[in-house]
Amino acid sequence: xxxKGDKAKLYDIAFRMYTAEGKxxxxxxxxxxxxxxxxxxxxxxxxRPGDEFDEWDKxxxxxxxxxxxxxxxxxxxxxxxxxxxxxxxxxQVLNSLNNLGSLVRRWEEVERAASQAENGPAYDRPxxxxxxxxxxxxxxxxxxxxxxKVFARNFDAMAMAFKVECLNGNA
Numbered sequence: 001x002x003x004k005g006d007k008a009k010l011y012d013i014a015f016r017m018y019t020a021e022g023k024x025x026x027x028x029x030x031x032x033x034x035x036x037x038x039x040x041x042x043x044x045x046x047x048r049p050g051d052e053f054d055e056w057d058k059x060x061x062x063x064x065x066x067x068x069x070x071x072x073x074x075x076x077x078x079x080x081x082x083x084x085x086x087x088x089x090x091x092q093v094l095n096s097l098n099n100l101g102s103l104v105r106r107w108e109e110v111e112r113a114a115s116q117a118e119n120g121p122a123y124d125r126p127x128x129x130x131x132x133x134x135x136x137x138x139x140x141x142x143x144x145x146x147x148x149k150v151f152a153r154n155f156d157a158m159a160m161a162f163k164v165e166c167l168n169g170n171a
């Protein structure tokens with residue numbers, strides 16, 4: 001189980017898994033090796049007196065709300081684009097629509113993976129790592145070529161650190 005100092009190393013990961021990925025405390029316990037009681041304590045520590053929900057639950061709910069709003073925005077803008085005359089939409093608007101569509105697709109994939117995880121195989125960190133790397137590289141290529149150069153210079157070191165973590169059984 002957990003060791004002294006785990007909170008400093010694992011809190012943010014557990015928070016992200018709970019809020020952004022929709023994982024249960026039991027799933028997080030299995031993935032990180034932190035007891036469910038400890039995770040519950042971390043959550044409870046974020047609840048303010050008089051609030052109905054702790055910060056973890058608020059963030060999870062906010063994410064769900066944001067996803068729905070993003071889907072609605074994408075549908076509205078896509079309909080507008082489809083109804084516009086050919087060639088009348090500026091490239092910047094098309095790029096924004098493409099980025100918005102990519103975000104919606106990624107969120108849907110995360111939701112689908114979370115629901116499959118409840119009934120299927122465990123969280124596949126290497127696969128998610130590679131998917132995130134590909135998405136980041138594509139985003140930088142399209143939006144920040146200088147950032148892509150920095151990413152490329154540091155990629156081997158990041159990948160090696162991840163491999164070492166996986167080999168040590170921390171993945």
